[in-house]
Each structure stands twice: as C-alpha cells, then as structure tokens.
Amino acid sequence: MLSSIVLCSNLLVANISTSATSNITPIKTSVKYYSVKKGDTYFSLFNKARLPKKNISQFITALKSHKNFKLKPNHLYSVERSKKQKINSLKVYNTENDQVLVFESVDNQASVYTEEINYKVKIKNIKGKVVGSLVNAINSQSKDRILAYRFLDAFALDFNIRKQIQRNAPFALTFEEKFIGNHFVKTDEVLKAELEINKKNIKRTYVENDFGGSFIDPEENFTNRPFYLPLPKMRITSFYQRRRKHPVSGRRIAHLGIDFEAPTGTPIFSPLEGEIIKFGKTRGAGRYVVIKHKNNFKSYYNHLNLYDPNLKKGMMVKTGTYIGDVGCTGYCTKPHLHFALKKNNKFINPIKHIKPHPFIIKKLVERERKKLALVL
Numbered sequence: 001m002l003s004s005i006v007l008c009s010n011l012l013v014a015n016i017s018t019s020a021t022s023n024i025t026p027i028k029t030s031v032k033y034y035s036v037k038k039g040d041t042y043f044s045l046f047n048k049a050r051l052p053k054k055n056i057s058q059f060i061t062a063l064k065s066h067k068n069f070k071l072k073p074n075h076l077y078s079v080e081r082s083k084k085q086k087i088n089s090l091k092v093y094n095t096e097n098d099q100v101l102v103f104e105s106v107d108n109q110a111s112v113y114t115e116e117i118n119y120k121v122k123i124k125n126i127k128g129k130v131v132g133s134l135v136n137a138i139n140s141q142s143k144d145r146i147l148a149y150r151f152l153d154a155f156a157l158d159f160n161i162r163k164q165i166q167r168n169a170p171f172a173l174t175f176e177e178k179f180i181g182n183h184f185v186k187t188d189e190v191l192k193a194e195l196e197i198n199k200k201n202i203k204r205t206y207v208e209n210d211f212g213g214s215f216i217d218p219e220e221n222f223t224n225r226p227f228y229l230p231l232p233k234m235r236i237t238s239f240y241q242r243r244r245k246h247p248v249s250g251r252r253i254a255h256l257g258i259d260f261e262a263p264t265g266t267p268i269f270s271p272l273e274g275e276i277i278k279f280g281k282t283r284g285a286g287r288y289v290v291i292k293h294k295n296n297f298k299s300y301y302n303h304l305n306l307y308d309p310n311l312k313k314g315m316m317v318k319t320g321t322y323i324g325d326v327g328c329t330g331y332c333t334k335p336h337l338h339f340a341l342k343k344n345n346k347f348i349n350p351i352k353h354i355k356p357h358p359f360i361i362k363k364l365v366e367r368e369r370k371k372l373a374l375v376l
C-alpha cells in the first residue's frame with residue numbers, strides 16, 4: 001500500500017510505503033532526546049540522526065521554507081531510528097508555536113514535514129501563602145515564570161491585586177505542565193485559581209473554547225460592564241497607568257490603555273455595537289481603528305497587523321464583529337493589542353468596563369457559570 005506524503009518543498013514529493021505501520025509486528029524504534037548546543041548546525045544534527053548523505057541536499061533545500069525552525073541553544077530535538085525498517089528521523093521542536101519539523105528517511109526516501117507537537121500533559125496543583133510578592137511566592141514552586149502572570153490574569157479585571165492583597169493570604173492553583181518524552185517543556189494554562197482577597201476566598205475557573213479561553217467567576221456575571229473582551233483570550237501585559245516607563249523610548253509617559261498580548265493574526269472583535277468613526281495608520285499607533293458607542297464611549301485599537309478591508313467610515317458594527325488582526329505596527333516591541341477607552345472624550349481606565357470573555361463565547365460562558373454555580 002502506498003500513500004503519498006505532502007511535503008513542504010516542491011522537490012520533495014515522495015511515496016512512502018506505509019506497510020510498516022500495517023504490519024502485525026510493531027516497528028521497533030529507539031528515540032533519544034537532546035538539546036541544541038552552541039555551535040550545533042543542521043549538518044551536525046543530520047549526522048547525529050545518521051540520515052543518509054544522499055538525502056542531505058534535499059533536506060537543506062526544504063529547510064528554506066521553514067524559517068521558524070532556526071536552531072537555538074536549549075531547543076529540544078530527537079533522533080529516532082529503526083534499523084530493521086531503515087527509518088531514520090530527526091525531529092526539531094519549536095515549543096513556541098507548538099510545531100515540530102520532521103526530517104525522515106525511509107529506505108533512503110527523504111521527506112520533510114511539520115506537524116503539531118504531541119505533548120504529554122500532566123495536571124499539577126500548588127498552594128501556598130503570599131510571603132513577599134505573590135509572583136515570587138508562585139515562582140518559588142514553578143518552573144515557568146509565565147504561570148504567576150497567568151494566575152494574576154485570572155483576577156486582573158476585578159481586583160487591583162498589588163493594592164488589595166494581604167500578607168500571608170493563601171493561594172492555590174491548578175495548571176497543566178507539558179512534556180516531550182520525559183522533558184519538561186513549559187507550563188500551560190492555569191485551570192483553577194484561588195486567592196484570598198479582603199478575607200474572602202476568590203475562585204476563578206478557566207473555560208477553554210475553540211477560540212481561546214476565559215477565567216470565569218461563577219458568582220459574578222459582569223452585567224454592569226458594557227464591553228466584551230475584544231480578543232478570544234485575555235493576557236494582560238500592561239495596565240492603564242497615568243505614568244510609566246515607555247518600553248521603546250525609556251521615557252516616563254502615560255499609558256492610557258491596556259495591552260493585551262496575542263500572536264500576530266489573532267482576530268479582534270468589536271466589544272460593543274457602535275459606529276466606525278476612524279481608521280488608518282500613524283507612526284506611533286500603527287494601524288488603528290476607533291469605534292464610537294452609546295453613552296459617550298469611544299474605543300481604540302492600536303498596532304493592528306491589518307484591519308478588515310470592508311471597514312468604512314460611518315458604518316455600524318454589531319457586538320462581536322470582526323474588525324482586524326493583532327499585529328505590531330507603529331511603536332511596538334511584541335505583537336499585542338493596545339486597547340483604550342474614552343468616556344466624554346477623556347481616556348479612562350478600561351479595566352472595570354470589560355467583561356473577561358469575548359462575545360463569541362457568551363453562551364458557553366453562561367452555561368459554564370450555571371454549572372459552576374451548582375457545584376458551589
């Protein structure tokens with residue numbers, strides 16, 4: 001039985017026998033994991049994987065269309081071999097975009113392709129008391145700094161943790177750890193978060209969906225907040241501050257909005273119905289959109305990669321309408337959405353005006369909240 005494998009380079013279109021996988025006897029392969037060392041090149045990795053010399057030039061050609069896989073020290077790769085089946089493969093993992101680049105030689109037939117990394121996931125719980133800062137208290141028990149920030153995201157819309165947290169406040173969180181083989185790669189989403197604030201134990205549960213995910217409070221439905229989250233998922237990297245050090249210029253200037261980190265291309269949705277009153281490009285804001293809403297609100301979206309080509313000045317958009325994609329245009333160091341709100345023509349802190357989830361998952365959130373409320 002033959003099956004063709006789609007390859008990323010035009011030169012490499014190979015038919016590879018799949019008889020090995022349909023045999024009764026399973027393929028015996030040995031897998032070894034390594035981390036990229038300084039000075040390693042794709043040539044040295046091909047050698048280590050004992051990939052046939054005659055395939056190397058095809059592999060090199062294919063590499064040109066995989067610019068995401070530049071070798072960096074400490075990146076993980078694996079070498080897989082089956083002597084009997086004459087299979088040799090090298091897998092190079094990019095854990096940032098969860099893709100693995102596979103160089104494979106089966107009976108001297110070369111193929112190169114990418115696929116999603118199949119992580120092993122373990123659920124972990126940690127708890128403790130806030131001694132010093134909350135971030136340090138969590139970090140002392142975790143291998144990944146991002147965990148503490150995700151924990152803070154769970155409460156960011158409702159509390160000013162820095163001001164409201166008290167010494168020795170208990171916290172607890174449940175989260176996922178991801179592994180390749182037996183190698184820890186990264187912590188993933190915080191699934192449950194608990195924190196004592198003002199002597200009350202506050203709980204948040206993460207609800208994942210096809211578009212992202214949100215932290216849900218079973219006891220609060222945020223009906224008093226007019227705006228939905230403009231993104232599928234919330235990750236705050238910078239808050240509204242009247243004065244802060246600018247990441248590019250180093251000068252202390254106000255930051256009159258919230259920065260939501262998201263990969264380039266993440267869709268942005270109108271968080272409330274309104275009228276498109278402006279869109280365009282400036283040096284600082286990059287590509288931007290401005291929407292006017294009822295009750296003298298205006299919302300601003302900066303650094304967009306692109307805006308919806310159908311946008312027109314004066315057009316009305318409904319809540320949840322796609323308006324553009326996250327990017328890093330203008331003064332920007334990492335892809336994010338700068339979201340700002342004006343009320344009566346003055347910038348205000350948006351944090352108390354937005355719900356923690358986007359409009360597209362409104363129904364899902366309501367369903368999950370009911371379920372959670374029953375459990376409580």
Ligand SMILES: [Zn+2]
Pocket residue numbers: 238255257258259337338339
């Ligand atoms: Zn910003």
